[in-house]
Amino acid sequence: MTRKLYALCGTDRTRPFSPHVWKTKLSLAHKGLGFDVAPIGFTEIPKLEQGATKIVPLLRDGEKLVSDSFDIALYLEEAYPERPTLFSGEGGKAMARFVEGWSQMTLHPAIGRIAIMDIHDSLEPVDRAYFRRSREERFGRPLETVAEAGKTDLETFSAKLEPLRHMLKFQPFIGGERPLFADYIVFGALQWARIVSPHRLLATGDVVSGWFERCLDLHDGLGRSVTAA
Structure with a gap:
């Protein structure tokens, strides 16, 4: 299953800069979960996933869509409890x-x-x-x-x-x-x-x-x- 992480970027789409996206990138890596980064600009956010969010990061994990870096971390902890913990309780x-x-x-x-x-x-x-x-x-x-x-x-x-x-x-x-x-x-x-x-x-x-x-x-x-x- 391919995970997609929508990440805020500027002109250079190889340089995602959002602090919240970086929280999620490291959270996914912490859990040992692969993902693809989909770079976007500010004005593209309202068009993502049929208007699913007003903020990034937005994570698509199969059929599941989760926005907000803290909510994504909570989701990863619950969905993948067998992998290294992000919170330790x-x-x-x-x-x-x-x-x-x-x-x-x-x-x-x-x-x-x-x-x-x-x-x-x-x-x-x-x-x-x-x-x-x-x-x-x-x-x-x-x-x-x-x-x-x-x-x-x-x-x-x-x-x-x-x-x-x-x-x-x-x-x-x-x-x-x-x-x-x-x-x-x-x-x-x-x-x-x-x-x-x-x-x-x-x-x-x-x-x-x-x-x-x-x-x-x-x-x-x-x-x-x-x-x-």
């Missing part, structure tokens, strides 16, 4: 929910401002127009003004990683000795930045950099299959 699910909230409320907004023009410039013209319109409506100001504010985010980003930095003093992964879905959540955010923007958010020698490098090496180097910007 209910506590792992609860931990992943907390990590997701921290990542999306703390890391994502900062990365979004830091990389906003890099994302815009990587898109096809039709997607650039959509991206500018939708993000300027969201922020209430021009993209260029958002990018200017992103300079402060770049200066303060390292401090946002302090909770992760503290945890990694005691264990190699958020999941403990081995990665779990919680690791893929944070990895997805930092991989997004790595792929779309030349700005480097992690300092050499930082314990978080070491963790990120270990995550890039997971599953036969899946994270390294797309080079840094």
Whole structure:
């Protein structure tokens, strides 16, 4: 059975950049499940699978369609219980929910401002127009003004990683000795930045950099299959 993962890309369809898609890519690899990537642009999302979703990732697994990276992870855990666990029990699910909230409320907004023009410039013209319109409506100001504010985010980003930095003093992964879905959540955010923007958010020698490098090496180097910007 061929699985299809719809993944958000820019002009270069070999460089999927969505943080949520990367969570799912590593989740599928963690489970040892093969899949094909179907690259799409922003404006193609409403047309997928007869309007099945407004967001990506969207996974087709046989007759099953699942969207939202966390829902996909829960589906994979239930559908393939004999394969390596993504959560290691209910506590792992609860931990992943907390990590997701921290990542999306703390890391994502900062990365979004830091990389906003890099994302815009990587898109096809039709997607650039959509991206500018939708993000300027969201922020209430021009993209260029958002990018200017992103300079402060770049200066303060390292401090946002302090909770992760503290945890990694005691264990190699958020999941403990081995990665779990919680690791893929944070990895997805930092991989997004790595792929779309030349700005480097992690300092050499930082314990978080070491963790990120270990995550890039997971599953036969899946994270390294797309080079840094």
